[in-house]
Amino acid sequence: MTARPPAVILCEPQLGENIGTAARAMANFGLVDLRIVNPRDGWPSEKARAAASRADHVIDKVQVFDSVEAAIADLQFVFATTARSREVPKPVRGPDESARKSVEFGEKGHATGYLFGRERWGLNNEEVALADEIVTLPVDPDFASLNIAQAVLVCAYEWRKTATSGALPFILSEDEHPPAKKDDLLRFFEHLEGALDEATFFRPPERRPHMVRTLRNIFQKAELTEQEVRALRGVVASLEKRQTRVRKERSTDGGEE
Numbered sequence: 684m685t686a687r688p689p690a691v692i693l694c695e696p697q698l699g700e701n702i703g704t705a706a707r708a709m710a711n712f713g714l715v716d717l718r719i720v721n722p723r724d725g726w727p728s729e730k731a732r733a734a735a736s737r738a739d740h741v742i743d744k745v746q747v748f749d750s751v752e753a754a755i756a757d758l759q760f761v762f763a764t765t766a767r768s769r770e771v772p773k774p775v776r777g778p779d780e781s782a783r784k785s786v787e788f789g790e791k792g793h794a795t796g797y798l799f800g801r802e803r804w805g806l807n808n809e810e811v812a813l814a815d816e817i818v819t820l821p822v823d824p825d826f827a828s829l830n831i832a833q834a835v836l837v838c839a840y841e842w843r844k845t846a847t848s849g850a851l852p853f854i855l856s857e858d859e860h861p862p863a864k865k866d867d868l869l870r871f872f873e874h875l876e877g878a879l880d881e882a883t884f885f886r887p888p889e890r891r892p893h894m895v896r897t898l899r900n901i902f903q904k905a906e907l908t909e910q911e912v913r914a915l916r917g918v919v920a921s922l923e924k925r926q927t928r929v930r931k932e933r934s935t936d937g938g939e940e
Contacts, residue, residue, distance in 0.1 A: 686789030686846045690716035690796035691835055692754045692761075694810060697723045697802050703734025703742070704832035705799075710738035711836070712843035718746045718754045718796075751798065751810050758796045760788050763806055763814035764834055766827035771808055774816045781818045782841035789846070797838050799831055863912040871912050871919075872899055878919050882926060 691709055696702050696719060706717055719726060726747045735742050748754040755761050762781050763773075776784070785795045798814055800806035811817065820837055822829065829837075863871075876895055885891040907915070 684713070684846050686786045687792055687794065688714045688716065688789065688846075689785050689842060690714075690718055690758060690794070691839075692718045692720065692751070692796055692798045693722075693831060694720045694751055694798065694806060695723065695801050696831065699724055699728035699730030700734040701802060701831045702728060702745075703731035703736075703738075704830075705835045706731065706735040706738045706741040706745075708832050708836035709839055710735070710741050712839035713846075714839050714842070715741050715744060716796075717741050717744070718748060720748050720751055720754050722747065751813055755796055755798065755813060757794060759793045760784070760795045760816075761798055761814040762796070762816050762818040762838075763798045763811045764818045764820075764838065765800065765805055765811060766819060766822060766829065767805065771811045771817070773811070773814065776816055776818050778818060778820055778838050778841040779845070781816065781838070782845040784816075785842055786845045797835075799834055802831060860908045860910060863907045863909045867909065867912050868902070868907065871916055872902070874916055875919050878923050878926075881923070 691705065691714060693702060693705060696705075699722075702717075702719060702722065709715065709717060722728070724730075726745065727742075732739065732742050746754075762776070762785070781797075785797075788795045797818065798806065798810065800810070818838065820829065820834065872895075875898070879885060885894055902915075905911075
C-alpha cells in the first residue's frame, strides 16, 4: 500500500469515549492521524485511551487545535461528513467515491482529511464550507443517526479497501488444506451409505437411489478438504461402533436386536 492515509478531524467532540472509539476504528484500517478541535472535556483523556482498546499509537499522536481552520491548514483536500442536505454548493460523494479520490491524492503524496462533526448536531454550514467535497453515507433518511466512531469506521474501511484493492489480511492456503481427491470422496460416500444401510435409514428401499443422490450432492457442495473427509469417516466409524455396542447390550439383556 503506497497511498498516504487521510487525517481524521473531530470537531468539538463531547466525550472522551467517543474519541477513543473513533481512534479504535481508525487503527483497524491503518489510519493514525487523529486531530481534535476543542474537545469539551480537554486532552489528554484517560477515558479516550481506555475506549481506544489498545490503539495507543493513535491516541499518543493526537493533535489538538483551537479551530477547524488550524486543524486542516496543512491538508490539500478535505471531505466534510454529514447526513443532512446542505445549502453549501459542493459535490456530494458516497464513502466509496471519496475513498477513491483520497487514495488518488494519497498516491501522489498529497494530504487529505475527513472532517466529522459534533455528536449532537454535526458540522455547521461554515465548517462544511471549508471542505472541498461532502461525504454522506447511504443511510435510511428516516434514521440517519450514526455516532462518530461508526461514521469514521465506514470511511476508514472504504479507504483501506480501495488503497489495498480489497486485499484480505489472510487466506487459507490450499497447500495446507488441499481439496479431497474424488477417490477419497467416493470411499466416504460408500462408507456413509453402508452405515446408513445397516441402520435401515433408507426407507422405503425403492427411495434409496434418490436419497443417495441427495446426500452426495450435499457433500459435493461443501467442497470438502482431505482433512474434512478423514474427520467425517471418523464420525461414521464412531457411530458404527456405537450401533454395534448397542446391539450387543440388547442381546445380553435379552432384548430384540
